Amino acid sequence: MNSTRRNFLKKSGSLVAGAVVTPLVSTKLGATIAPSDTVRIALIGCNGMGHYDLKDHLKIPGVDCVAMCDVDENILNERAADITKLTGKAPKLYKDYRKIMDDKSIDAVIVGTPDHWHCLPTVHACEAGKDVYVEKPLANSIAECQVMLGAARRYNRVVQVGQQQRSGQHWHDALAVVKSQQLGKIRKIKTWGFFEYGKTSPRVPDSPVPAGVDFEMWLGPAPSRTFNTGRFHGNWRFSWDYGGGLLTDWGVHLLDIALWAVDGDMPKSILSAGGIYAYKDNAIETADTQTVIYEYDDLLIEWEHAGGLNKGYYGRNYGVAFIGNNGTLVINREGWEIMGEIESGKPKIEALPLQAADKKDHEKHVSNFIACVKSRQHPICDVEIGRNSAMLAHMGNIAYRTGDKLYWDKTQQQFKDNPNANGLMLPSYRNPWEFPVL
Numbered sequence: 001m002n003s004t005r006r007n008f009l010k011k012s013g014s015l016v017a018g019a020v021v022t023p024l025v026s027t028k029l030g031a032t033i034a035p036s037d038t039v040r041i042a043l044i045g046c047n048g049m050g051h052y053d054l055k056d057h058l059k060i061p062g063v064d065c066v067a068m069c070d071v072d073e074n075i076l077n078e079r080a081a082d083i084t085k086l087t088g089k090a091p092k093l094y095k096d097y098r099k100i101m102d103d104k105s106i107d108a109v110i111v112g113t114p115d116h117w118h119c120l121p122t123v124h125a126c127e128a129g130k131d132v133y134v135e136k137p138l139a140n141s142i143a144e145c146q147v148m149l150g151a152a153r154r155y156n157r158v159v160q161v162g163q164q165q166r167s168g169q170h171w172h173d174a175l176a177v178v179k180s181q182q183l184g185k186i187r188k189i190k191t192w193g194f195f196e197y198g199k200t201s202p203r204v205p206d207s208p209v210p211a212g213v214d215f216e217m218w219l220g221p222a223p224s225r226t227f228n229t230g231r232f233h234g235n236w237r238f239s240w241d242y243g244g245g246l247l248t249d250w251g252v253h254l255l256d257i258a259l260w261a262v263d264g265d266m267p268k269s270i271l272s273a274g275g276i277y278a279y280k281d282n283a284i285e286t287a288d289t290q291t292v293i294y295e296y297d298d299l300l301i302e303w304e305h306a307g308g309l310n311k312g313y314y315g316r317n318y319g320v321a322f323i324g325n326n327g328t329l330v331i332n333r334e335g336w337e338i339m340g341e342i343e344s345g346k347p348k349i350e351a352l353p354l355q356a357a358d359k360k361d362h363e364k365h366v367s368n369f370i371a372c373v374k375s376r377q378h379p380i381c382d383v384e385i386g387r388n389s390a391m392l393a394h395m396g397n398i399a400y401r402t403g404d405k406l407y408w409d410k411t412q413q414q415f416k417d418n419p420n421a422n423g424l425m426l427p428s429y430r431n432p433w434e435f436p437v438l
């Protein structure tokens with residue numbers, strides 16, 4: 001460790017570098033697995049991130065993949081062949097995740113489906129006594145996030161949300177500095193994402209459902225719609241029925257870091273503006289350009305995105321900046337640095353050059369999940385943390401969609417005097433799927 005970095009960490013009063021990241025809370029969750037036992041996992045949703053999640057789980061000794069499920073047979077067969085080659089064991093294959101719930105030998109599931117399909121498998125897995133690694137954002141609506149938290153608590157399950165930054169050492173190092181007040185009073189936390197892929201693909205005509213795809217099951221609880229590749233694998237992020245655009249896709253990761261600094265506190269008001277300004281002809285419903293302002297008593301959290309671009313602030317296309325009276329700390333997955341303010345020609349704080357990340361966030365996150373499955377501790381990104389950051393992201397989209405300045409009632413967990421906005425907290429589930437009741 002270089003001496004400047006050591007200085008910062010020492011001053012922060014927390015020797016976090018190299019330290020083991022401890023769980024958020026220590027209440028024990030219903031014990032089922034002995035530390036020496038193999039953890040038998042199943043993957044639901046195998047294409048992109050689910051496959052990546054599974055492969056990192058399989059790097060941990062004592063983890064077996066016993067089942068895989070996808071509504072697209074082509075993806076399922078291709079990914080299963082890959083896993084069989086990797087492990088030498090063929091998992092059981094399913095097209096309907098409910099069959100996995102019936103299999104008592106499965107200890108845990110990974111949910112790697114699109115956002116509109118996170119809630120039901122997670123709640124059903126909790127009911128079936130299985131632990132869950134669910135991808136971010138926790139769900140595609142605030143009400144689903146709440147019921148998932150409720151299910152995890154009611155059935156005493158370990159639920160880790162795929163916000164892997166929570167396991168990354170450099171995020172812990174930087175947050176310790178932020179919390180130490182060396183930066184002075186933090187008055188603004190700026191978060192942003194300028195991503196090329198945020199413009200999605202050009203609009204294309206509807207087409208027949210590809211062979212091997214159970215499209216009804218892909219839609220699941222979402223409204224009935226024709227098949228269009230612009231809303232299918234990967235591209236669903238930019239249609240409201242399945243995702244919330246860059247704000248819930250990347251925003252949720254970065255807003256989570258802002259919430260970490262304020263201990264999960266929710267804002268008193270939310271304001272957003274934006275639109276489809278650059279890519280009017282593309283397959284996109286969510287805003288390609290959007291700003292959200294979250295107001296606290298003496299702090300602003302900001303989110304800003306511009307899909308299709310790749311230049312952002314402080315020379316980074318995405319990141320978080322903690323802006324304090326003495327200096328600004330900027331961080332993303334590459335590393336973090338501090339830029340000091342100058343007053344009367346003198347630096348108010350020592351600048352800190354880039355502290356490179358070890359890029360092990362995801363592996364550590366997955367290991368933390370498996371360790372918690374065995375120890376029955378809450379994981380580092382417990383479902384409550386995932387609920388909070390998904391909620392913050394959805395609040396921004398609800399402010400954008402209503403065009404109103406929204407006021408959050410922390411006690412009632414709803415917007416004050418705004419039925420329209422409160423209506424957007426709830427998903428409408430299509431028959432035969434029902435919103436879970438606990």
Ligand SMILES: NC(=O)c1ccc[n+]([C@@H]2O[C@H](COP(=O)([O-])OP(=O)(O)OC[C@H]3O[C@@H](n4cnc5c(N)ncnc54)[C@H](O)[C@@H]3O)[C@@H](O)[C@H]2O)c1
Pocket residue numbers: 044045046047048049050069070071072075095097112113114115117135136137162163164217218220232233234235249
């Ligand atoms: N943590 C991260 O850094 C990170 C990165 C990328 C994506 N993600 C998240 O991972 C999730 C998946 O994203 P992706 O890009 O891999 O999407 P994708 O569209 O590429 O893959 C989703 C897969 O789920 C399958 N699926 C859909 N409904 C299903 C159902 N009912 N049962 C079983 N399978 C079903 C699809 O057929 C598809 O194969 C999203 O929630 C996304 O936000 C997280």
